[in-house]
Amino acid sequence: MxxxxxxxxxxxxxxxxxxxxxxxxxxxxxxxxxxxPGCALQMADETASLPPAAAPASAATLVSLPVPPTPMLPPPPSDALPLDEAVERAAAELFASLPAEYRPGASPQRVVIDPLVDGATGAQTASTRTMEQRLATYIREEQPDYELQPLNTATLGRSPLVLVGSLRGAGSAGLAPGVPQAYRIWFSLADLRTGIVVGHGMAWAQAGEVDTAPTEFFRDSPAWLVDSSIQGYLRTCLSRVGEPVAPDYLEGILTSALVADAIQAYEEDRHAEALDLFQAAERTSAGNQLRVHNGLYLANWQLGREGDAEGAFSQLVDFGLRHDxxxxxxxxxxxxxxxxxxxxxxxxxxxxxxxxxxxxxxxxxxxxxxxxxxxxxxxxxxxxxxxxxxxxxxxxxxxxxxxxxxxxxxxxxxxxxxxxxxxxxxxxxxxxxxxxxxxxxxxxxx
CATH class of the missing domain: 3.30.1330.60 (OmpA-like domain)
Structure with missing residues (x-):
């Protein structure tokens, strides 16, 4: 028996x-x-009978992503919109908030979108991609005085407005981890010439329509931490009109353009091109960041360059050691x-x-x-x-x-x-x- x-x-x-x-x-x-059978229950009983463990030395939590300065609880369910409608409402508020001097005159005002990210992880997800596509359609159809252009080194040289955005789930404890009751969307427009946020919009989206699964590059990435590039992007998303753009974001915008192209190339299986772009990003002043180190590792690994991939991973480990x-x-x-x-x-x-x-x-x-x-x-x-x-x-x-x-x-x-x-x-x-x-x-x- x-x-x-x-x-x-x-x-x-x-x-x-x-x-x-x-x-x-x-x-x-x-x-x-x-x-x-039955051991899980007995384990709970045995664990409960153990003397309390000595409290470990306190350490800062791994999670240090920016959050709004005031608590943010979800609205009544009837106030949260389907995702597409929420994106359009936040976008309409964003463009309506622009000061008069940023409204187009004889020629359209250029706008580029820096890929949207999840506010809890800093990664691109299935829903941030969906939001970005809906946002681009909204600008082309509803804001004809603004010319949407791709984010790259050429367009950055023309000093466009840069649109950043994120979403984050909120439950009964606010923006804390847990099962979300709704998702908060934030959009901001940054003026690269003045370093000032010139537009801001927000809306609530229904939780059932949001898919937070990471996209291929972020799913494949071997390591995660909160570095200055993630912090700067999300601080800019949360900034109101007239507030300064986060310096880390402003200084790294060229790197962001190269990284955006590199991630797209990686996810389209153009791994050699992705490697070239990640190497170019690494050579910029803001190139010492997590997405670049992950990208160098992933592109080399996909190309079968195991020695180079191991070298890239060793730099990734050093990056983590420096960030504690x-x-x-x-x-x-x-x-x-x-x-x-x-x-x-x-x-x-x-x-x-x-x-x-x-x-x-x-x-x-x-x-x-x-x-x-x-x-x-x-x-x-x-x-x-x-x-x-x-x-x-x-x-x-x-x-x-x-x-x-x-x-x-x-x-x-x-x-x-x-x-x-x-x-x-x-x-x-x-x-x-x-x-x-x-x-x-x-x-x-x-």
Missing amino acids: TSNRCPISVPGRTAADRPLRRRTAALVAVLLLAAV RMALMMLFRPASTAYWPDPQVSGPYGMWLRQIARRVGPSGKCVELVGHTSPTGPIALNDQLSLARAEKVWVDIARESAAGGERITTRGLGSSEPIVGSGRDDASDMLDRRVEFRPTACQSDA
């Missing part, structure tokens, strides 16, 4: 620096607990510490971890690996699973470099730090199932 008794105790997570056998035990524990936080998009099987079995997805993971192992030592820093899960499933199981996944990554790093492994500790935060928080467990909230590495100062052994 098969016993329902759990075969192993649940490991605690009170010690940051545990022996290898405890790291391995954490992996085995979660696999066994998931396999034996970076999320790795490592996908695991559901409720498991096994990597996703598709080699197209998990095939490069060994190289990623090899570069992390090699780069941590020269950095002079130590690293805390932090596992996360989405909000689905029991809290106790999520806590243990997130820790076990961090331990799994540590074990693989230690195989690459024992010295690198000695500088790494692990922690599991379960679903306590979501970025999206929708609990859908699909591409839209893949960031909630991330493994972060957080560089820290090494503590003395004395």
